Amino acid sequence: MTGDPTRIAVFSGKGGTGKTTLVASLVRLAGRVVAVDCDVDAANLALLVPGEDGPPTPFVAGEKARIDPDACLGCGECADACSFGAVVPDAGVYRVRQVFCEGCRACGLACPTGAIRYEPDTAGTWRVRRTPEGWLVHARLGIAQDNSGKLVSEVRKAADRIAAEEGIGLVLIDGPPGVGCPVHAAIGGVDLALVVAEPTPAGHHDMERMLELARHFDIPAAVLINKHDLSPPGTRRIEETCARLGVPVLGRIPFDPAVPGRMAQGRTPLGGGGEVERSIREIHAALAERAAR
Amino acid sequence: MTTAEILAIPLDADDRQDRMGARFGRAPAFLLVDLGSGARRVVPNPGSRADHGAGPAAAGIVAEEGATVAVAPHFGERATEALRALGLRLAHASAGAPVEELIEAARAGALPALR
Amino acid sequence: MRIAFASGKGGTGKTMMATSVARVAGPGAAYVDADVEEPNGHLFLHPTVERETRFAVDLPEPVPDRCDGCRLCQQHCAFHAILVAGTRVLVFPELCHSCDVCVDVCPRDALAVGKMETGTVRLGDADGIFVVEGRLDVGQARATPLIGHVTRAAPPDADPVLIDCPPGTSCAAVSSVEGADLVVLVTEPTPFGLHDLELAAEMCRELGKPVAAVINRADLGDEAVRNWLAERGIPLLAEIPFDRGIAETYAAGGVVADRSVAVRRAAEAVLAHARRELS
Numbered sequence: 001m002t003g004d005p006t007r008i009a010v011f012s013g014k015g016g017t018g019k020t021t022l023v024a025s026l027v028r029l030a031g032r033v034v035a036v037d038c039d040v041d042a043a044n045l046a047l048l049v050p051g052e053d054g055p056p057t058p059f060v061a062g063e064k065a066r067i068d069p070d071a072c073l074g075c076g077e078c079a080d081a082c083s084f085g086a087v088v089p090d091a092g093v094y095r096v097r098q099v100f101c102e103g104c105r106a107c108g109l110a111c112p113t114g115a116i117r118y119e120p121d122t123a124g125t126w127r128v129r130r131t132p133e134g135w136l137v138h139a140r141l142g143i144a145q146d147n148s149g150k151l152v153s154e155v156r157k158a159a160d161r162i163a164a165e166e167g168i169g170l171v172l173i174d175g176p177p178g179v180g181c182p183v184h185a186a187i188g189g190v191d192l193a194l195v196v197a198e199p200t201p202a203g204h205h206d207m208e209r210m211l212e213l214a215r216h217f218d219i220p221a222a223v224l225i226n227k228h229d230l231s232p233p234g235t236r237r238i239e240e241t242c243a244r245l246g247v248p249v250l251g252r253i254p255f256d257p258a259v260p261g262r263m264a265q266g267r268t269p270l271g272g273g274g275e276v277e278r279s280i281r282e283i284h285a286a287l288a289e290r291a292a293r
Numbered sequence: 294m295t296t297a298e299i300l301a302i303p304l305d306a307d308d309r310q311d312r313m314g315a316r317f318g319r320a321p322a323f324l325l326v327d328l329g330s331g332a333r334r335v336v337p338n339p340g341s342r343a344d345h346g347a348g349p350a351a352a353g354i355v356a357e358e359g360a361t362v363a364v365a366p367h368f369g370e371r372a373t374e375a376l377r378a379l380g381l382r383l384a385h386a387s388a389g390a391p392v393e394e395l396i397e398a399a400r401a402g403a404l405p406a407l408r
Numbered sequence: 409m410r411i412a413f414a415s416g417k418g419g420t421g422k423t424m425m426a427t428s429v430a431r432v433a434g435p436g437a438a439y440v441d442a443d444v445e446e447p448n449g450h451l452f453l454h455p456t457v458e459r460e461t462r463f464a465v466d467l468p469e470p471v472p473d474r475c476d477g478c479r480l481c482q483q484h485c486a487f488h489a490i491l492v493a494g495t496r497v498l499v500f501p502e503l504c505h506s507c508d509v510c511v512d513v514c515p516r517d518a519l520a521v522g523k524m525e526t527g528t529v530r531l532g533d534a535d536g537i538f539v540v541e542g543r544l545d546v547g548q549a550r551a552t553p554l555i556g557h558v559t560r561a562a563p564p565d566a567d568p569v570l571i572d573c574p575p576g577t578s579c580a581a582v583s584s585v586e587g588a589d590l591v592v593l594v595t596e597p598t599p600f601g602l603h604d605l606e607l608a609a610e611m612c613r614e615l616g617k618p619v620a621a622v623i624n625r626a627d628l629g630d631e632a633v634r635n636w637l638a639e640r641g642i643p644l645l646a647e648i649p650f651d652r653g654i655a656e657t658y659a660a661g662g663v664v665a666d667r668s669v670a671v672r673r674a675a676e677a678v679l680a681h682a683r684r685e686l687s
Contacts, residue, residue, distance in 0.1 A: 020600075044600050044603050044604070047603060061344050081512075100582075104487070104505055106507050106508070109513065141577075141578070144582040145578065146579035146580075198659075202451055213547075231660070257650070260650070264598035346487055346500065349500055350488045356493075371502075374498065375493075375498060378496060378498050
């Protein structure tokens, strides 16, 4: 068995902090890396990391109830038993609104005629993309699917497998937003949680929640401040919080109106020159140094 | 550990029975070793495919199979709680550790217990 | 009239729009922060909190000395949230979906329906705007019951009710738009914006919700989003150009409609459209 790869996961609390831009840039700078888009509810790292996709792998999770209308008496016992409001009357019989079914089987227990079946649910798909120098694992979760934690585990497993097979030393994880189940699945067992914060009240608040979670999971954390020059006082407050918590600030990326423009064309800030590119290169160097330790 | 013990060892694959796997709850199978008779058998872990709750499910399975000691590199919080409640003891070893060495160590009472 | 503000991804300007529409609608309106994992509408509306309550979901509670170890509850739990050790029932709260199946199947009434707190609901006031906020406790993974609760927690006479949804198309997002009469999709004219817009629009279609769109940072990208909206007949209510002043107002924790004419007009357009379509 080869040594474990270094796993770095990038989080932002909320979306829109430039996290995917940063991850896409780091993917390019790192070269031989397995990148994983764990923001499976709204995966879009693939829009910035070119390459050729392999075939989709279906992601099956959980079960959904289906009522056979021919066997249904229309008694409504199933609807009473459902805690999720998923069973509704429909033309004299009952029907399961698939989006709201959690597969608990309460309706089937209540049904006097055995009219309810449970079927495995295809909750999404994932693919492996061959990029110029490495790999990208990216997924798409279906609508109203709440198994993103499991899908995150599945794509991370695929990434670890590729890293082991190809002898790649770095797995870079683009983390999901929030502090819920998918974030738990994305942060488990990583070597570093990199939190991208913006110097806004909301950004500060989100960063604190994310750092609290990393501490809860006993994962080393570091912070990057994006658009730091939009609010020098906000940046100072973030730095103060980090100093108080003993969390290093690994870098500061300035605001550059050209970056959203490049992104809008599906391009990273790399190759554009300027301060943003320089700061991202510094961050990459700092991470490479950390990984080497 | 006495010879009446039954050791539960997670595997990375059910056809790979010489080394311990990396995870407990999501291990695809467990190797059960009766330290007294030396008898071994592999039991599948259907809970490894669970959406959530693989830890407690796996704990239930190994307990059902008579295991008295679970060994793994790491146990999740819920797996730990479940195994303890089911009366199993927890022991630690590194991922990829050779199964033969684990059995030797268990017989010699040298498997580090997890508190 | 209940308007939800949704998007496939965070950071598109949902909170900016929802708070701005609340401001433009004025006293009597309700702003509901349904983004319970990261609620931050309060940072812009600065409400005075008038009432704070804890929110709880069902959680089975073992009744002492009743279990005979039959394990029917464990076998019936679809979520592996129950384990029977001898005659002791272990409940794993973070795995439980509050379906109560275990309580129903137990032949000895050894499980009762108990409660577990998962978050906080705050009701407040910001210059006459009712502000409702749900906040999931850190470490809690199941947001949907709390979201369902907060979207119904505005006073019955509040109008319009503006629901600031969590991003994405997960169960959390679905729960937050479920009670809305109209969903406003806030997007950007970029390949990312289009990708996320498609997902959010698909969610609304599955739920049978009417949708309309607002394009934020409208001058940055290409025409793909506008063309896509036009092809599908989704009304485009407003376009907000990129403006450093908007970013600064937001960064300072203000309601953007108070400072930006473009955002105020966009908020007015949303209200006018909703009144026209929903009255």
